Amino acid sequence: MPTTFNRREALKTGAAASAFAGVSILASKKTLAQRQQKLIYWHLPAFTPLADDAVRDQFEEFRKMAGLSESEAAFVPTANSELIPRLAAALETNTPPDVVRLYESYVQLYRKQGHMMDVTDLVEKMRGEEGGLFDSSLTAVAHDGKYWGVPFAINPWPMHVRMDVLEENGLDYPKTWDEFVETCLKIQKPPFYGYGMDLGLTQDATDNIMQICWCYGGKTFNADGTPAFDNEGNVAGFAFINEMYNEHKIIPRGVIGNGDTAWNNKAYQSGQVAFIQNPTSVYAYLSGEDPELMAKTGLFGVPEGPAGSVNQIDTWSLGLFNASPYPDLAKGLAQHMMQPSLYNEVITNTNGRFVPVYPDLFNDPWWTSRPEFGQFIDIAKTGVPVSYEAPPTATAGEVLATNVIPEAMQLVLVDGVDPAEAVAEVHQKIVAIHERLG
Amino acid sequence: MAAATISGSKRRLKIIGNVFLLVFVIWTLIPFYWMLVTSVKEHDEIYGTSATLWPQRPTLDNYRTLFFETDYFLFFRNSMTVALATTFFTVLCASLAAYAIVRLRFPGRNFLARGMIYTYLVPQSLLFIPLFSIMAGVGFTNSLTGLTIAHMGFTIPFCTWLLMGFFMSIPIELEESAFVDGCTRLGVLFRIVLPISLPALAVVAFFSFTLSWNEYLYAVVFNSAPHVLTIPTGLSNFVVEDVFFWGPIMASTALTVIPPLLVYFFFQRWLITGLTMGAVKA
Numbered sequence: 001m002p003t004t005f006n007r008r009e010a011l012k013t014g015a016a017a018s019a020f021a022g023v024s025i026l027a028s029k030k031t032l033a034q035r036q037q038k039l040i041y042w043h044l045p046a047f048t049p050l051a052d053d054a055v056r057d058q059f060e061e062f063r064k065m066a067g068l069s070e071s072e073a074a075f076v077p078t079a080n081s082e083l084i085p086r087l088a089a090a091l092e093t094n095t096p097p098d099v100v101r102l103y104e105s106y107v108q109l110y111r112k113q114g115h116m117m118d119v120t121d122l123v124e125k126m127r128g129e130e131g132g133l134f135d136s137s138l139t140a141v142a143h144d145g146k147y148w149g150v151p152f153a154i155n156p157w158p159m160h161v162r163m164d165v166l167e168e169n170g171l172d173y174p175k176t177w178d179e180f181v182e183t184c185l186k187i188q189k190p191p192f193y194g195y196g197m198d199l200g201l202t203q204d205a206t207d208n209i210m211q212i213c214w215c216y217g218g219k220t221f222n223a224d225g226t227p228a229f230d231n232e233g234n235v236a237g238f239a240f241i242n243e244m245y246n247e248h249k250i251i252p253r254g255v256i257g258n259g260d261t262a263w264n265n266k267a268y269q270s271g272q273v274a275f276i277q278n279p280t281s282v283y284a285y286l287s288g289e290d291p292e293l294m295a296k297t298g299l300f301g302v303p304e305g306p307a308g309s310v311n312q313i314d315t316w317s318l319g320l321f322n323a324s325p326y327p328d329l330a331k332g333l334a335q336h337m338m339q340p341s342l343y344n345e346v347i348t349n350t351n352g353r354f355v356p357v358y359p360d361l362f363n364d365p366w367w368t369s370r371p372e373f374g375q376f377i378d379i380a381k382t383g384v385p386v387s388y389e390a391p392p393t394a395t396a397g398e399v400l401a402t403n404v405i406p407e408a409m410q411l412v413l414v415d416g417v418d419p420a421e422a423v424a425e426v427h428q429k430i431v432a433i434h435e436r437l438g
Numbered sequence: 439m440a441a442a443t444i445s446g447s448k449r450r451l452k453i454i455g456n457v458f459l460l461v462f463v464i465w466t467l468i469p470f471y472w473m474l475v476t477s478v479k480e481h482d483e484i485y486g487t488s489a490t491l492w493p494q495r496p497t498l499d500n501y502r503t504l505f506f507e508t509d510y511f512l513f514f515r516n517s518m519t520v521a522l523a524t525t526f527f528t529v530l531c532a533s534l535a536a537y538a539i540v541r542l543r544f545p546g547r548n549f550l551a552r553g554m555i556y557t558y559l560v561p562q563s564l565l566f567i568p569l570f571s572i573m574a575g576v577g578f579t580n581s582l583t584g585l586t587i588a589h590m591g592f593t594i595p596f597c598t599w600l601l602m603g604f605f606m607s608i609p610i611e612l613e614e615s616a617f618v619d620g621c622t623r624l625g626v627l628f629r630i631v632l633p634i635s636l637p638a639l640a641v642v643a644f645f646s647f648t649l650s651w652n653e654y655l656y657a658v659v660f661n662s663a664p665h666v667l668t669i670p671t672g673l674s675n676f677v678v679e680d681v682f683f684w685g686p687i688m689a690s691t692a693l694t695v696i697p698p699l700l701v702y703f704f705f706q707r708w709l710i711t712g713l714t715m716g717a718v719k720a
Contacts, residue, residue: 007545042662045678047679047681074663076662076663076664077664077675078662079671079674079677079678080674080678080679081674081677082658082662082674085566085655085658086658086662088567089566089567089570089571090570092567093571093574093575095574191487192487262681265680265681265682266485269485270486271485272487278680279679281678281679281680282681284681285681289481289683290482290485
């Protein structure tokens with residue numbers, strides 16, 4: 001048997017292989033990529049099964065109203081961690097879902113890439129509801145006088161506080177950041193620390209750092225979106241954080257090595273810290289898994305600095321895509337879900353995870369019967385996004401995603417770099433990102 | 439005296455070596471141990487102020503949550519289907535490809551061999567979008583078939599490369615004798631080469647099974663419909679934003695490591711041989 005595979009043999013085999021491949025593809029039950037469904041909704045979990053079920057029921061209700069069969073509409077549960085890679089691939093191939101809940105600056109990022117549907121008509125209808133919408137819910141979706149996402153929820157970042165520990169020590173919630181440090185020093189007994197601030201290379205670290213800087217008059221961007229990180233407020237904020245970490249030692253040392261946004265959640269949930277600043281994902285988790293700790297938890301706006309108390313909010317919005325082959329159905333679904341009565345059912349079932357975008361819904365007994373949420377309406381009104389003073393932008397998104405600010409903070413904390421120098425370096429990096437992304 | 443000294447130093451070296459091995463074994467096993475004990479701990483203990491090495495109040499609640507509140511059995515079945523199909527077709531295709539490259543002479547042989555290795559080196563994070571475009575184009579998204587084909591895209595090159603090395607070590611005289619006796623090329627492959635290559639095939643089967651079993655990125659991107667989720671993508675539901683439900687996560691992970699372990703135990707007789715045999719040329 002010859003070992004040479006000559007040209008004739010190669011051509012014969014190649015022809016056979018090509019014929020086989022061609023027949024296989026033709027014989028495949030699903031041939032070309034034709035989307036079978038007329039309506040696809042990617043559902044991110046809302047933290048509680050009740051809220052998830054409420055959204056699913058509303059989807060089904062709309063499906064029936066629109067006369068769609070079960071095979072023509074798809075409710076696709078999507079884990080948070082799966083959303084971005086899945087959506088990236090779907091957008092590249094022009095097959096995104098019709099509606100999906102998007103976080104903060106992703107609306108602007110995808111708008112810039114030409115993917116987002118103009119939903120100004122929907123948002124104007126929502127603004128026409130009794131009580132209107134919180135203005136803060138519109139910053140993430142507005143651009144050039146139009147709206148590119150449907151505001152879905154406001155996400156405050158309150159201070160979660162161990163009220164039992166304060167009460168044991170005869171202390172009240174501190175009014176200022178200086179009082180905060182004193183309080184922490186009085187209540188902490190390492191390994192139980194006062195402040196579970198995230199200072200790792202994580203997005204939560206950027207949020208925690210900036211919330212202190214804002215209270216010292218700092219900011220990341222000007223209102224027109226141009227970088228403005230190099231300012232005295234940020235320098236003062238960096239210096240104050242350095243004092244908390246290295247001088248007063250009220251923050252656990254090991255946080256520097258953390259690369260996980262859930263670090264401070266776990267620290268609080270395991271009773272290792274008295275204060276953390278985080279969205280109410282922690283509170284919502286406790287309501288289901290640890291009601292005892294939930295009962296000991298207070299929720300407050302941040303203490304005041306020289307520039308006052310500046311709280312952070314971010315927003316979730318429903319994104320609708322231009323690639324949707326049935327835009328009316330997509331808009332219809334969003335409009336159906338955002339009717340105040342239906343929407344309220346979902347929001348109240350998230351156990352405080354989300355704040356409603358309609359101010360009037362704060363009159364619902366769910367909120368009025370829970371004094372721990374007493375400050376939330378003020379936070380929702382006055383809170384600012386992490387891109388303050390600018391609305392969320394693609395540049396802000398990249399600054400957040402690349403951990404530019406925590407990296408510089410770590411240089412101050414670990415290598416003793418001067419805060420002014422670190423702030424100036426961050427500013428240069430943000431300028432470079434802005435020049436690239438606009 | 440000299441012999442006693444040599445014997446004594448050999449013993450010391452052996453002890454030191456064993457100590458290092460023991461440390462390494464403990465280092466390797468601790469995560470598995472922690473995973474198992476966490477899977478049977480109550481929530482309060484998992485989030486307690488101090489870490490406990492042994493569960494104080496063992497519970498099967500996490501497993502109950504996994505079995506009765508999630509579609510874990512469906513995820514398991516899907517993962518098993520994809521992994522077994524990938525393994526079968528990988529062993530078949532890699533055997534044929536490796537044998538052809540090693541034994542046959544045809545134009546482009548070297549280019550094909552090198553091309554397969556170089557393309558294998560391209561990371562998944564660069565490939566998933568263009569591959570998704572292809573899968574969507576032929577209608578293979580949201581299907582276990584499509585996922586199997588995608589997995590074969592990285593298991594076949596790797597396993598072909600493994601087998602090439604092994605086939606090169608088989609004396610060609612064996613095959614030539616068979617040709618003399620009238621055996622066909624395929625007959626030589628299936629009757630002589632593959633039986634000798636069982637250790638290598640065991641290695642190929644093991645690697646392709648575990649690579650497919652643990653694969654996450656393609657499973658996330660290509661399959662979004664609930665009925666085709668695999669274990670890695672199904673487990674993502676236990677991480678909600680920045681909150682981790684550690685009990686069920688550990689319970690599901692503890693169960694998920696069992697099939698690869700069983701595959702290893704089943705093939706271990708051949709695995710160690712197969713991992714080293716290809717390195718020795720005849």
